[in-house]
Amino acid sequence: MSLLEVENLSLSIHGAPILKKINLSIDPGQIVAVTGESGSGKSMTALAVMQLLPNGAQTQGEIRLEGRDVLTTPEAEMCALRGAAIGMVFQEPMTALNPVKTIGDQVMETILIHKAMPATQALDRTKEVLRRVGLPPERFPLSRYPHELSGGQRQRVVIAMAIALRPTLLIADEPTTALDVTTQAQILDLLKGLVREYGMGLLMITHDLAVVADMADQIVVMRHGEVVEAGPTDDLLRNMQHPYTRMLFEASGHQVALPDTAGDRPLLEVTQVVRDYHLPRKGLFDKPGHHRAVDQVSFTLNRGERLGLVGESGCGKSTLTRAILGLEEVQAGEIRLDGAPVFTGHKPNPAVRRKMQVVFQDPYGSFNPRHKVARLITEPFHLLDTPPTGTERQDRIAEMLTAVGLSPNDAGKYIHEFSGGQRQRIAIARALIIRPELILFDEAVSALDVSVRAQILDLLAELCATYDLTYLFISHDLSVVRTITDRVMVMQAGKIVEQGETEQVFTHPQHSYTRTLIDAAPVLPDIGALAG
């Protein structure tokens, strides 16, 4: 008998269909990965098993956990199952823990709420389980609060809470999406180890196909609330039946063909740049300490060149980006664009500023929802001395919207009428409209689904051919940087530890940190090789 069997599960929320006749099953000790793009219903499937669905949800079909139908189990009995028979780990470790309770209390609560053992034993179990997830109480006392831990450490606490009572089924909803690659590798190892050790079934929800291929025994591919394909990992990868599955895998490893460039004239010159942040004083009369976010960074970006910047969160990528844009003054060194400094006399230099534009990560948060697209994409015009008006302005808007694959008619729409991918196209149009010399892409495709990401990368390659772009592409995603840049820099703790031709760095990394990063990143299996 399977541990978990989902049969013909349908779900609607306030009448809108979310899931349609889902089938899947998990055996003890098995890892089943549910994958698909956003809106495919992966998370809702997990929440249905937990019976933690939002208000207005209606379910049909059957979900049997060890033979017992979850859908007909009363809420009081579900409370007894949750945390004891089923554990769950969530995506966002930064917010998944209660900020005002210690980690010890929060882990122990799982044990005490189920009255599984007396308090003294519960304390021992809490220590044991925290040790198991890699937070030994000697180094991480139970009295720590969540804000005193890093994202990866917090995710370990969440996992400890979920496995404290050795559940038979563990559900992990995008458990590593918010984490750096090296941390991701550690957390995935931990999950695999726990499954082996405790014989748990693991239902893993993830959009990352490389993670899926690396971990899962079984894969379930979902789209629009339906299972389009499912099967054992090797079989499914070797023999993809559904075109959507194939499209997903191809888009995940999407390669673009960048046009050749002969960049030999320097455009951006960064010399010995240092950026310090003040830390709060330790004592009343102590000098304030400082944190060096960017440490003696130097590099040159030639005209027409596509440069990548990779590194983990907190390494100083974003700080360096802000310094280049002239949003913050640096403490030492100089940043010059086209020979002119971005900062002159403690003020950003407007003549330089108009030659740079930026595209941010979040396609939802970076637009004013009350303005129409025409106004949004012409915002950079205020940097010009004589902004185009009348028909010239209209022509520029139409040209840009067409260039990024939208229609000139879209100028009259509001931003909420567009999807995430379309919004990112609009962000690119906004950056391009004043024909900047340099564009900074700050994690510009990180929030997008793989198929949309592939389209945006293609768009960038096209724009490179048409407009001869020079850009700095900042990302934590190595596979994207590998295809979209000519040269790459690796940043660690404020320093550039390695830079060189992209292919060269990826195939023959010199610095140990670069090797760690590349090794930690899960690799998509070569579908062609598998099929052959």
Place this chain on the structure above:
Amino acid sequence: MLRYALKRLISLMISLAVASVVIFAVIEVAPGDPASFMLGVNAQEDTLAALRAELGLDGSKLERYFNWVSGMLVGDFGTSYTYRTPVSQMIADRMWVSLPLALYALTLSTLIAFPAGIYAAARRGKPGDLTVMGATQLGIAVPNFWFAMMLVLIFAINLRWFNAGGFAGWDQGLWTGLHSLTLPAIALALPQAAILARVMRSSLLDILGEDFMRTARAKGLSRRQALWRHGVRNALIPVLTIIGLQFSFLLAGSIIIEQVFYLPGLGRLVFQAISARDLIVVESVVMLLVFAVITVNFLVDLAYAAVDPRLRSRT
């Protein structure tokens, strides 16, 4: 935690110093010479000068400011121009009414608002929530003196459970004192409770949408357990802010209620002092109220830190 408290304390001192300068300056530029007001328009110039000297009005501004501040530090607030009694005594007498009244009203308001807010949040959109929200709407809309009059009509005139006004004094015993403050405290508390209940509800609703509430449910906590164990404490921060503001208001802002119930409180004292140009009394009471407000804010800051460990370590 200690450093956090120390930093707050320093900022409290600075606020008090700045406030004293501002209050002194404002009273200085206010028109009207207390001496001529007291002696009438026909007073002789030398009598006026003598009275000014007696009241301490003849020194330089700086001198007078330091006399005033240093006096306050040792509890000497000067002498009332109109009553010729020590201001400290006048204030102390009134304080014994105003402070207990404010605390009483605040306690009532919290006791009403917390359960009401939590109840409404737990039943969002259901009849219970709508009833509580309707009642709070009413509580905010209706002025407190109307409540006061209704309370007098029902409980004093019809039922005769309470006196219609006046304050018996604490020397009659704690119970008698509290008894005579009950109706005014309720009248003051109701509108405050209505606001506080709404803040509690919306703050709790925000918290209920947080990821860690879902985590708590995934651990096996029931909706109610999750609300009490993880929701309420996190929801307290904005609520504490409002409680701090309300206490300051209750201490000084109850003039109308004091008037309705004939209570010898601070509010009436200020009102009378302003009408009589008794500037030294006004100055002192205002300074005292500023002191109270700043102290309450200090206590609220400490309460924040007690509730939220992130504030303790940030400093």
